[in-house]
Amino acid sequence: MSSNSFSLKLNNKIKPFKKIIQVDSDKSISIRSFLIGAISQDISFTQNVLESEDVLSTIKCLKKLGIKIQKIGPKRYKIHGKGLGSLFAKKNTELNFGNSGTLARLLIGIISTTPGLLLKVKGDNSLNKRNMKKLIELMSRFGANFTPKNKYYFPLKITSTDLPLGIRYEADVSAQLKSAVILAGLNSFGNTKIIEREKSRDHTEMMLKKNKKTFQIKNSKYKVINILGKKSLDPLNITVPGDPSSAAFFSALALMNPSSTLRIKNVGLNPTRTGFYMLLKKYGAKIKFKNLKKKNNEIIGDIIVKSSKIKPLHAEKKYYVNSTDEYPILFVIASLIKGTSVFKGIEDLANKESNRIKEMQNILQQIGVKSSKIKDGLKIFGKGMVFKEKKKITVPKLGDHRVCMSSFILSILIGAKTRIKNFETVYTSSPSFLKIMKSLGAKFEVKK
Secondary structure: OOOOOOEEEEOOOOOOOEEEEOOOEOHHHHHHHHHHHHOOOOEEEEEOOOOOHHHHHHHHHHHHOOOEEEEEEOOEEEEEOOOOOOOOOOOOEEEEOOOOHHHHHHHHHHHHOOOOOEEEEEOOOOHHHOOOHHHHHHHHHHOOEEEOOOOOOOOEEEEOOOOOEOOEEEOOOOHHHHHHHHHHHHOOEOEEEEEEOOOOOOHHHHHHOOOOOOEEEEEOOOEEEEEEOOOOOOOOEEEOOEOHHHHHHHHHHHHHOOOOEEEEEEEEOOHHHOHHHHHHHHOOOEEEEEEEEEEOOEEEEEEEEEOOOOOOOEEOHHHHHOOHHHHHHHHHHHHOOEEEEEEEOOHHHHHOOOOHHHHHHHHHHHOOOEEEEEOOEEEEEEEOOOOOOOOEEEEOOOOOHHHHHHHHHHHHHHOOEEEEOOHHHHHHOOOOHHHHHHHOOOOOEEEO
């Protein structure tokens, strides 16, 4: 899978389909299995790993920090854990996080409280534009030092602390910041306490749950995570399920494409990841979860989707936490429903791989769909599926996989003449996207 830049040209409407598919493995769980495996005792195993660019960046960074990782079969890896506080690299070793905000935030969580590290950290062009101020402030509280001072964008230098002390953290909506604090707290002296009032993704907690000496969760009025630092972690044996965020894009296509049915097998259905499906079901989407089972504390099952007549969407802030990655495709669905849809509590979308609010507004405007920004949100004035003349869509070079995927689906639903630049960024999360689309009958042309 190469990261050579390419554009995609589309010009045809998709026909109805009835299919069974399997989507790419979950990116969040794949990345976490390597990071947590590296700081656990003994040997950890992870299978059905997503072999995308973000995950390959994770493996490269860990190898630079002295971790032995072996590929032992298709999508199967053996991680030789060194235990907490044991990662090591020569002074000024450079770590490149590529496009991955998850890797950047979580690995910096680990590095910050691993004594004796002085590292250079950076990402690709898109990641280097993302503000890391909250992460830097949190890790500074543990005692880590970032230079240059008052710079909140990569590239940066990080000096870990030799005397990490646990902190108390009132979590915001970011699961990545929460995970960074958990991972930093594991190797800190004393107790780290996280108070979470709004539930965000909890894959890190699920992976650490069995380490009862180190890690405790209390759920009363809200969730409290207690981390008792400087203990050891048991090795992992993880099977990664299908990615519910990747599945959302195919689900959207089946919902909006007349006379279509889709079954997506073995998808992770952790309740902190299913906001997209719950929201759409509330407004008339025919979506069912079947064959539910539990593995590694994660719920896995099949998603069955039938084309549906959906009412305009009203997404309160609570949906954002559980479906952050799916908002660009929700905006597409809203544009193709007759009536006004409202999305609240989405200001964080401006600090993703691109400003997803602004970029999606630009794309919708090209097909004649109006939208307006409201306080902390967006209104989309959907037109339904009726487009009298052929539309044209151009997506500039953004380096944002979710915007590329959303534009692709919009294009094949209305048959717009479309050019999407930088489509290779989809490989960061969903390397099988085009192959699956082809199997559903989508036509497209790759332009190098």
